[in-house]
Amino acid sequence: MRVTILGGTHGMGRALARRLAERGDQVFLLGIEPEELARSAADLQARSPTQAAVGAALCDLADPSTFAPALAAAAAALGEIECVIVTAAIFATQEAMEADVTRAEALLRLDFTNTVVFCEHARGLLLGRGGGTLCVFSSVAGDRGRKPVILYGAAKAGLSAYLEGLDHKFHAQGLRVVCVKPGFVKTGMTAGLRPPPFAGEPEAVARQVARAIDRGTPVVYTPGIWRWVMLAIRWLPRFVMRKIGF
Amino acid sequence: MIAGWGNLAVPGRERLSEQLERASAEAVLCRGLGRSYGDSSLPPAGHPEVLGTRLADRIVAFDQESGRIRAEAGLSLFELNRLFLRRGWFVPVTPGTQFVTLGGMVAADVHGKNHHVEGCFGSDHVLGLKMRLASGELVECGPEREPELFTATCGGMGLLGHVLEVEFELRRIPSPWIASESRRIGGIDQFLEALKDASARYPYVVGWIDCLSRGPSMGRGILDAGRWATAEEAAGRALPTTRRLTFPMMLPSWALGRPSVRAFNTAYYWKHAQQLRRGLRHPDSFFYPLDMILHWNRMYGRRGFTQYQCVIPAAAGAEGVRRFLELLSSKGGASFLAVIKDCGAESRGILSFPLPGISIALDIAVRDDTQALVDTLNEALITMGGRIYLAKDAFTRAAHFRAMEPRLERFLAARARFDPARRIRSAQSVRLLGDRP
Ligand SMILES: Cc1cc2nc3c(=O)[nH]c(=O)nc-3n(C[C@H](O)[C@H](O)[C@H](O)COP(=O)(O)OP(=O)(O)OC[C@H]3O[C@@H](n4cnc5c(N)ncnc54)[C@H](O)[C@@H]3O)c2cc1C
Ligand SMILES: NC(=O)c1ccc[n+]([C@@H]2O[C@H](COP(=O)([O-])OP(=O)(O)OC[C@H]3O[C@@H](n4cnc5c(N)ncnc54)[C@H](OP(=O)(O)O)[C@@H]3O)[C@@H](O)[C@H]2O)c1
Numbered sequence: 281m282r283v284t285i286l287g288g289t290h291g292m293g294r295a296l297a298r299r300l301a302e303r304g305d306q307v308f309l310l311g312i313e314p315e316e317l318a319r320s321a322a323d324l325q326a327r328s329p330t331q332a333a334v335g336a337a338l339c340d341l342a343d344p345s346t347f348a349p350a351l352a353a354a355a356a357a358l359g360e361i362e363c364v365i366v367t368a369a370i371f372a373t374q375e376a377m378e379a380d381v382t383r384a385e386a387l388l389r390l391d392f393t394n395t396v397v398f399c400e401h402a403r404g405l406l407l408g409r410g411g412g413t414l415c416v417f418s419s420v421a422g423d424r425g426r427k428p429v430i431l432y433g434a435a436k437a438g439l440s441a442y443l444e445g446l447d448h449k450f451h452a453q454g455l456r457v458v459c460v461k462p463g464f465v466k467t468g469m470t471a472g473l474r475p476p477p478f479a480g481e482p483e484a485v486a487r488q489v490a491r492a493i494d495r496g497t498p499v500v501y502t503p504g505i506w507r508w509v510m511l512a513i514r515w516l517p518r519f520v521m522r523k524i525g526f
Numbered sequence: 527m528i529a530g531w532g533n534l535a536v537p538g539r540e541r542l543s544e545q546l547e548r549a550s551a552e553a554v555l556c557r558g559l560g561r562s563y564g565d566s567s568l569p570p571a572g573h574p575e576v577l578g579t580r581l582a583d584r585i586v587a588f589d590q591e592s593g594r595i596r597a598e599a600g601l602s603l604f605e606l607n608r609l610f611l612r613r614g615w616f617v618p619v620t621p622g623t624q625f626v627t628l629g630g631m632v633a634a635d636v637h638g639k640n641h642h643v644e645g646c647f648g649s650d651h652v653l654g655l656k657m658r659l660a661s662g663e664l665v666e667c668g669p670e671r672e673p674e675l676f677t678a679t680c681g682g683m684g685l686l687g688h689v690l691e692v693e694f695e696l697r698r699i700p701s702p703w704i705a706s707e708s709r710r711i712g713g714i715d716q717f718l719e720a721l722k723d724a725s726a727r728y729p730y731v732v733g734w735i736d737c738l739s740r741g742p743s744m745g746r747g748i749l750d751a752g753r754w755a756t757a758e759e760a761a762g763r764a765l766p767t768t769r770r771l772t773f774p775m776m777l778p779s780w781a782l783g784r785p786s787v788r789a790f791n792t793a794y795y796w797k798h799a800q801q802l803r804r805g806l807r808h809p810d811s812f813f814y815p816l817d818m819i820l821h822w823n824r825m826y827g828r829r830g831f832t833q834y835q836c837v838i839p840a841a842a843g844a845e846g847v848r849r850f851l852e853l854l855s856s857k858g859g860a861s862f863l864a865v866i867k868d869c870g871a872e873s874r875g876i877l878s879f880p881l882p883g884i885s886i887a888l889d890i891a892v893r894d895d896t897q898a899l900v901d902t903l904n905e906a907l908i909t910m911g912g913r914i915y916l917a918k919d920a921f922t923r924a925a926h927f928r929a930m931e932p933r934l935e936r937f938l939a940a941r942a943r944f945d946p947a948r949r950i951r952s953a954q955s956v957r958l959l960g961d962r963p
Contacts, residue, residue, distance in 0.1 A: 319586060
């Protein structure tokens with residue numbers, strides 16, 4: 281498979297890029313820091329069974345003008361793109377964003393508006409070649425409005441809704457949309473937070489997501505138990521949600 | 527709370543980072559996978575946060591011709607083996623668990639079953655280290671470059687500076703299988719003879735002895751020796767992936783009393799039915815038998831355990847080893863099998879553990895008298911000119927440590943040069959070197 285990944289330098293994206301490179305997929309990285317991209321490319325190359333060189337191009341989720349050239353660079357390097365993965369996003373605590381609305385605005389723009397815009401470019405590219413897979417990391421935080429993640433959750437809820445719509449409309453044309461909803465996963469993004477029960481590891485997430493990409497599974501909760509946790513949370517009555525801190 | 531492998535917890539937490547270069551500037555100590563038993567990866571009380579390195583695990587460069595590899599310090603040996611063993615490469619030195627990071631392997635200057643031929647991982651095999659010093663400076667060091675920093679770092683338990691990247695050479699192996707030979711041996715004197723004999727014939731040698739048996743069968747046990755199987759011996763057999771079990775919960779402390787341990791040890795000895803067994807073995811079962819059960823340290827319960835590992839110098843002879851075992855069994859240091867190894871020459875690492883002689887390692891469940899037991903063993907060790915392994919230690923007293931470490935002055939001089947304020951420190955350095963908490 282020929283795949284390009286935005287966010288493959290760190291966290292779950294890193295683990296997923298490794299898994300794909302290790303099984304022989306051709307990977308092209310997109311991201312913001314040239315040094316980080318170069319280091320991750322070298323890491324993936326050492327892991328690839330054929331020692332295939334891994335290319336990279338700059339792409340800043342904060343700057344939509346970078347999207348088209350980045351995807352074009354990926355397509356040129358890979359020959360064609362069969363799969364686009366987006367793990368890039370930012371996180372900030374609800375308190376930090378309530379205290380500073382500019383931070384809220386930045387997060388909403390990156391994690392919702394610009395992510396959707398990037399996906400629109402990717403969609404065009406994939407449909408143009410007759411289909412392919414678009415795998416995007418949303419979050420369980422988008423499944424219900426909750427006190428600790430109101431703004432982040434709102435952005436992810438919007439993203440999940442967008443991905444679901446894409447699937448409905450373009451499935452028949454060969455577009456496979458995979459919406460990944462991680463629960464709490466131990467990555468750099470959550471390094472300052474205390475891990476709750478059922479916290480996952482990036483490698484396990486990567487295993488599950490790679491399988492979902494192969495099968496075209498539309499929605500993936502990871503670790504899997506979060507499907508049931510969120511099912512329970514969605515059923516909690518409003519008066520309970522007002523009381524609890526979760 | 528945060529603990530080493532022995533589950534002796536202190537207040538503190540680990541902050542993980544994928545970017546050691548950024549995160550190390552302020553860090554008081556690095557921690558890899560926390561497989562050191564005692565307090566070497568634990569923070570001093572006054573600065574309860576350590577920098578967790580295990581997410582910083584990228585391979586920076588790999589040369590398929592020479593096997594030369596450079597990687598971030600949080601890369602685990604498990605990952606290295608997973609990636610390279612089947613491709614025909616292996617580390618020159620491996621400890622008895624693969625759940626360790628490169629940074630931890632350098633800081634403890636780990637030794638393996640091949641110590642008598644290959645020495646230690648850090649001082650004998652590492653070609654270069656990228657480090658963050660206490661001053662904030664980033665430096666590159668190696669056997670030739672900044673040798674004082676390098677030799678103090680290998681075996682220096684993280685106190686000289688934070689290791690960000692490690693460079694060394696993987697070795698070509700003829701097949702991914704181990705051709706091994708294991709023997710049942712009835713007592714300590716024959717055991718020491720057999721160790722010597724096997725060490726002359728095999729690169730990998732280790733033994734397990736039963737510390738509870740007394741009299742003529744004192745020190746009976748199993749001796750394991752091995753080498754990489756040739757391509758013909760392996761005959762193209764693919765290496766299966768190892769399945770692991772997880773120890774589900776903390777056992778109550780009484781579960782590991784003397785009777786159950788004695789029963790286990792006896793069973794282990796007699797399970798080895800024949801006197802001599804030869805064959806091909808999976809490297810996981812040969813090098814890492816304890817890794818088969820994840821979280822096996824929970825077996826010792828909430829009070830935790832410590833490992834006492836010391837080396838009895840060759841000069842003390844078989845007599846020294848016998849005296850030590852007698853002391854141990856008279857003090858009732860009930861233990862599962864003790865690991866026994868023949869160590870080769872001392873390495874360049876200023877505080878590297880091994881010394882020509884016999885290394886003995888045993889797990890001790892923590893009880894009220896553990897401090898007294900360790901004190902007694904240390905006093906005996908000092909009279910023989912031996913030393914303990916810092917990566918395992920949690921109970922040694924500062925005065926005993928000074929008495930067994932003539933090399934300490936040199937280490938402290940190096941530390942005074944690179945970190946005069948002793949900013950980088952650990953719970954262990956507070957205990958043993960008198961650093962400010
Ligand atoms: C079952 C088992 C078997 C073992 N067998 C052996 C054996 O055969 N031979 C042997 O030598 N050891 C053995 N050990 C001990 C183990 O190899 C060492 O304790 C090793 O240091 C653990 O690595 P770690 O990554 O878990 O480090 P940690 O335990 O997290 O840390 C150990 C030390 O390394 C320092 N450190 C870690 N990372 C860095 C870094 N990036 N920069 C600077 N300092 C750092 C820490 O500060 C600390 O002082 C064994 C341990 C277990 C649990
Ligand atoms: N971790 C969790 O518990 C959790 C839970 C639910 C959902 N998620 C979601 O899962 C995804 C992956 O999370 P993670 O924990 O793996 O995150 P991470 O470790 O923080 O990695 C995020 C990646 O996004 C990249 N990135 C950030 N800003 C960018 C920008 N402006 N342009 C381009 N790339 C940018 C980062 O690159 P640089 O580092 O180079 O900036 C990094 O590679 C995210 O969408 C996240 O919201 C995570």
